[in-house]
Amino acid sequence: MNLDDPAVADILGRAMVARIATVSRNGRPHVNPLYFVCGNGKIYLGTTDGTLAARNVKANPRVTILFNVEREPGDRRVLRINGNAKVRTDFSQNRWYVLRDLRKYILTRRGLANTLAHARLLLLVARFVASGEKGKACVFEVRPEEAEILAAPKQTGNDELSQLRLNPS
Amino acid sequence: MKRITLKVDLSEARELLERAPRACVAFAGDEGPRTEPVSVLVKDDRYLVGVPSSAASHPTVDEEVVLVVDDGLQFFDLRAIYVRGHVQLLDEMEGLAGEMFWFAVQPTRAVAWDYAHIREVDDES
Numbered sequence: 001m002n003l004d005d006p007a008v009a010d011i012l013g014r015a016m017v018a019r020i021a022t023v024s025r026n027g028r029p030h031v032n033p034l035y036f037v038c039g040n041g042k043i044y045l046g047t048t049d050g051t052l053a054a055r056n057v058k059a060n061p062r063v064t065i066l067f068n069v070e071r072e073p074g075d076r077r078v079l080r081i082n083g084n085a086k087v088r089t090d091f092s093q094n095r096w097y098v099l100r101d102l103r104k105y106i107l108t109r110r111g112l113a114n115t116l117a118h119a120r121l122l123l124l125v126a127r128f129v130a131s132g133e134k135g136k137a138c139v140f141e142v143r144p145e146e147a148e149i150l151a152a153p154k155q156t157g158n159d160e161l162s163q164l165r166l167n168p169s
Numbered sequence: 170m171k172r173i174t175l176k177v178d179l180s181e182a183r184e185l186l187e188r189a190p191r192a193c194v195a196f197a198g199d200e201g202p203r204t205e206p207v208s209v210l211v212k213d214d215r216y217l218v219g220v221p222s223s224a225a226s227h228p229t230v231d232e233e234v235v236l237v238v239d240d241g242l243q244f245f246d247l248r249a250i251y252v253r254g255h256v257q258l259l260d261e262m263e264g265l266a267g268e269m270f271w272f273a274v275q276p277t278r279a280v281a282w283d284y285a286h287i288r289e290v291d292d293e294s
Contacts, residue, residue: 016242021195021202021235029202031195033239033249062201068191070242078206105244114243121245124287128173152206153221153269155189 003041008147011079012038015067016105018045020140022056022063022085030056034140036065037100043081043142044097049089050135057085063142068152076152083144089136097139170292175282182250182281186211190240194218194274196228208269209238216252216276217259219269227270228256236274241284248283252276 003009021031030052034045043065047054057063063085069075088094105111115122129137186209195204203226208219216236220227228234234256239249254276 017191017239017247019191019193019204019237019239021193021204023197023202027197028233029195029197029235031193031202031204031235031237032251033191033237033247060201064195064202064204066193066204066206068206070191080204082201110243114245118245118285121285121287124173124289128175128287131173133172150206150224151221152191153208153219155192155208 002147003038003043003144005147007149008079011067011069011077011149012043014069014071014075015079016070017068018043019066020045020053020063020085020142021065022053023060024052024056025059035101035105037097037104039096039100041144043083043140043144044093044100045140045142046097046101047138047140048132048134048136049087049138050133053140054087054135054138057087057140061085063140065142076154078150078152080148080150081142081144082146083142085140085142088139088141093139093141094137098137171289172292173287174290175284175287177281177283177286179250179279179281181286182248182283183211185238185240185248185250185281186216189238192218192236192238194220194228194234194236196232196234198226207236209236216254216274217271218274219271222268222270224270228272230256230258230272232256234274245285248281248285250281251279253278 018036036045067079189209210217236252241247254274257273
């Protein structure tokens with residue numbers, strides 16, 4: 001399966017948040033949710049170059065990414081993509097990403113409503129980004145190699161725990 | 170000295186674990202990271218994780234894993250719980266075993282963040 005496969009493209013078109021898994025130089029796992037956009041047959045995720053994920057990608061470019069179909073709450077399809085990532089810090093790539101990120105996440109009816117509802121926090125966000133606490137803005141450029149569609153397991157509520165007999169070993 | 174943070178107390182994000190809108194576990198494979206969508210339960214501060222038995226791979230006992238439960242689509246709705254820990258096997262989980270492989274994660278680190286709670290705090294580092 002590649003990104004042009006209709007089933008893959010359908011999920012990528014409906015997904016909002018990607019969960020990207022990486023491993024460190026010494027093999028320790030990590031996963032975190034990031035915004036993403038697609039283009040040129042690749043997946044681009046925005047972050048900063050001081051994060052653990054960025055340090056991991058620099059040490060080991062192998063990544064695995066999960067995409068849920070968040071826009072359809074009853075849809076349990078999960079797309080998993082394995083590939084190789086590069087940390088891009090160049091201005092042109094970051095500008096390309098930011099423009100598409102804004103179009104996807106902010107310049108929409110829901111995005112604008114969410115931003116306006118939290119307008120009092122925008123200055124803090126700007127200061128947080130400008131502080132450079134987690135490094136400079138960067139983009140993970142992921143070249144997909146394998147894609148498969150899974151089914152997310154049903155989320156079992158804690159209410160059901162009372163009905164269980166759970167015996168830890 | 171002040172700094173800006175997105176982190177919140179785990180107890181403030183506990184409700185996320187009750188319904189686990191999106192949950193996955195990551196662990197290291199031979200050639201790179203592996204990750205699976207999972208079910209999550211919390212019992213007595215232990216994180217119980219269910220991976221479909223049809224999954225391509227499972228973490229092994231004592232292996233280090235990271236569990237992430239996250240929610241939200243729009244920027245200020247994004248929230249997550251991040252748990253790093255080690256796999257402990259459950260002896261038996263009747264009624265839930267079904268088609269799932271269940272294990273517990275013994276946490277070594279657990280944090281939560283919530284973009285709507287971004288704020289300035291005293292820097293105690």
